[in-house]
Amino acid sequence: MAESLGPTNVYTPSSLSELLSLYDKLPQALLFNGGTHILREQHGIYDGLPANVINIARVEDLNRINRTERHIDIGSAVSVNRILDIGANVLPRSLHDALVAMLPPGVRNLATLGGNICIRDRRRTIYPVYLLLEIQLELRRLGATRWTPLSRFAGPGARLDLQGGEVLTRIRIPFSTWDREVYRRIDQELESPSDFLSFCGLARMEKNVINDVRFAFGTAGPIVVRSRELENELIGRHLPLGRREMAPVAEILEATLSGLRDGLSEFQKDRIRSILGWFLDQLVDE
Amino acid sequence: MNVTFTLNGKSVTVNTEPDQRLVHILREELKLVGTKSGCYRGDCGSCSVLLGGEMVPSCLVPAFAVRGAEVVTIEGFTRTRDYADIVHAFEEAEYTPCGHCFAGRVLAIHSLLLRLPSPSEREILAGLSGVRCQCADVSSLLRAVNVVAYSRARKPHGRGGGHP
Numbered sequence: 001m002a003e004s005l006g007p008t009n010v011y012t013p014s015s016l017s018e019l020l021s022l023y024d025k026l027p028q029a030l031l032f033n034g035g036t037h038i039l040r041e042q043h044g045i046y047d048g049l050p051a052n053v054i055n056i057a058r059v060e061d062l063n064r065i066n067r068t069e070r071h072i073d074i075g076s077a078v079s080v081n082r083i084l085d086i087g088a089n090v091l092p093r094s095l096h097d098a099l100v101a102m103l104p105p106g107v108r109n110l111a112t113l114g115g116n117i118c119i120r121d122r123r124r125t126i127y128p129v130y131l132l133l134e135i136q137l138e139l140r141r142l143g144a145t146r147w148t149p150l151s152r153f154a155g156p157g158a159r160l161d162l163q164g165g166e167v168l169t170r171i172r173i174p175f176s177t178w179d180r181e182v183y184r185r186i187d188q189e190l191e192s193p194s195d196f197l198s199f200c201g202l203a204r205m206e207k208n209v210i211n212d213v214r215f216a217f218g219t220a221g222p223i224v225v226r227s228r229e230l231e232n233e234l235i236g237r238h239l240p241l242g243r244r245e246m247a248p249v250a251e252i253l254e255a256t257l258s259g260l261r262d263g264l265s266e267f268q269k270d271r272i273r274s275i276l277g278w279f280l281d282q283l284v285d286e
Numbered sequence: 287m288n289v290t291f292t293l294n295g296k297s298v299t300v301n302t303e304p305d306q307r308l309v310h311i312l313r314e315e316l317k318l319v320g321t322k323s324g325c326y327r328g329d330c331g332s333c334s335v336l337l338g339g340e341m342v343p344s345c346l347v348p349a350f351a352v353r354g355a356e357v358v359t360i361e362g363f364t365r366t367r368d369y370a371d372i373v374h375a376f377e378e379a380e381y382t383p384c385g386h387c388f389a390g391r392v393l394a395i396h397s398l399l400l401r402l403p404s405p406s407e408r409e410i411l412a413g414l415s416g417v418r419c420q421c422a423d424v425s426s427l428l429r430a431v432n433v434v435a436y437s438r439a440r441k442p443h444g445r446g447g448g449h450p
Contacts (some may be wrong), residue, residue, distance in 0.1 A: 008304045010350040032351075039307070039346045040327045049305045055350060081340070085401075104416030105394070107328040109340040110347070 008049045016061040016140070016169065022054055024142040024165045029054045031167065033062075033077045034110035036103070037119050062114070062169060071174045073138075076114025076167075081105070083113065092133055092173065093181040094200050098126040101185045114168050117150070120160055125189055127154070127224055128200035128216035138170035139163075147172070178202045180283055186271060193220035197271050201279045208239045208285055215279060217272055223264065225272060227256040239284045291352045294362025300349075308344035308352055309333040312359060320360035320389050331390035331417030335359050341397040343416075360389035368396055371434050379429035387419035395431055404435055 011029070013019040023029060029052035032038070056062055062077035065086065072090070074083055080099050088096045102125055103111050116126060117137065130150045137153050139146050142165060153161045162168075180203040187196045201215040213234050216226035230252045237245065253276065257269050264272075290299040293316070300315050307326075312318045312335070321344055324330035328343035335344045336358040363369050372392050376382070383391045391414070398405060398413035405413060410431050411424075 008350075010304055012350075012353075032348075034346075035348065035351070036328065036346055039348070049348075053304075053350070057351065100412070104329060104331065104343075105397070105413055106331060106334055106341045106343050106416045107346065109337075109342050110328075 008053055009051060010053045010055055012055045012058060014058050016059055019056060019059050020140060020142045023167060026052045027164050031056055033057050034112050034115055036107055036111040037115060071172050074113060074171045076169055076171060077112055080108040080111045094129050094183040095133060097183040098129045102126055113171050118168055125185055125198040125218055128198055128218045129183060131216050132200050132202055132214045133173055136172040137168055139166045140169045141165040179205045182279060182282060189220045194265055195267055196220040197268055199275050203283050205283055210234050210237050223260060227252060230256060239280060289349045289353050291354060292356040294358055302349050304350045306349045308347040311349060312344060318359050318361050322386050329418065331394060332386050334390040334393045336393060341393050360392060371437055375430045375433035378433050379426050381426040381430040382422055384419060384421035387417055387421060390417035395434060399435055
């Protein structure tokens with residue numbers, strides 16, 4: 001259904017096929033669902049919406065949640081609170097905690113994962129969780145469907161791998177078992193963007209030996225800090241690490257931090273060092 | 287542009303810009319000033335309404351998203367039994383929210399108890415974290431929520447839990 005509402009034309013498709021046809025004809029249209037990022041970044045009464053807006057909130061296919069033994073598929077228009085209603089025992093712990101922390105309860109009734117993933121100018125607070133859980137994204141346009149890992153979809157910097165007419169339709173979250181899952185958010189992204197950090201850490205342990213570990217830090221901008229080299233260095237280590245064992249770990253961490261293209265503040269770097277040390281302490285069985 | 291939706295149980299049509307925010311439609315065009323405007327970012331909770339039965343900040347809802355939807359403001363909610371429970375609990379717990387956060391607090395408590403009939407203290411604080419106001423002390427707020435939860439647990443319509 002399309003209506004001319006004055007300077008902005010708003011279209012409200014009810015099916016996925018209608019949406020894809022519309023978007024194929026209007027590739028410059030703004031796809032709008034919860035609109036929380038768009039409207040939170042604009043504090044005035046009038047928001048200057050573009051000439052064409054496609055309201056995808058009522059597309060049934062984008063509002064489904066399907067679960068199998070191996071993964072859960074979440075429609076890109078499902079609200080964050082509906083995702084949380086799946087339950088803390090079903091969702092990965094880190095994802096559950098990140099979703100609770102990301103927004104106030106009322107805003108979570110509007111916000112969607114799809115909208116969060118498709119923000120172009122920065123990686124959001126929950127990005128480290130998406131990355132470490134290795135989520136997959138279904139992208140569809142008229143006549144074509146593809147799946148892509150998030151790490152390829154949201155590459156370095158602010159670029160998104162979205163081709164013309166493509167819509168993010170589903171987010172696939174694989175189930176995996178971790179002995180420890182931690183998510184932390186430090187500071188407020190909007191109030192203190194230069195100090196803000198988010199952290200996600202996952203580990204499999206056996207008798208204080210790290211069998212597998214992943215961790216990443218997110219910032220308010222496009223920078224994400226993750227070092228596979230550092231993860232590999234820690235795998236097989238017995239915790240807690242002594243001073244000599246920490247030396248190569250610290251060396252790789254410092255090389256990672258100084259190698260970041262856009263840089264972090266010294267305060268953020270100090271926070272990263274502290275949080276990593278804290279995370280490794282958490283992994284030790286008392 | 288005409289936007290038609292159900293407001294407090296009745297169908298209304300307003301003529302407005304498509305990107306006008308719901309909080310302004312309610313306050314300025316429909317003169318329902320129980321919903322307050324605040325941060326325009328959905329953080330303070332003072333503009334909260336029920337949209338499709340769920341609490342949302344009306345400052346983040348554009349006019350076009352409301353078409354065909356059901357909206358309940360604090361004015362409409364005051365006519366319900368659920369409201370009476372909450373106000374009675376405020377009196378009993380001696381909790382006195384200010385005029386700015388009153389609507390947000392009431393709707394947040396209602397929404398919380400729909401999801402969690404017997405919330406823990408931590409769940410209450412998390413559930414009400416979207417309404418930011420320093421006007422009243424937390425302990426009386428916690429007492430008030432527990433009073434509502436307990437009274438609902440005793441009612442025949444079967445809701446609730448809580449600790450008296």
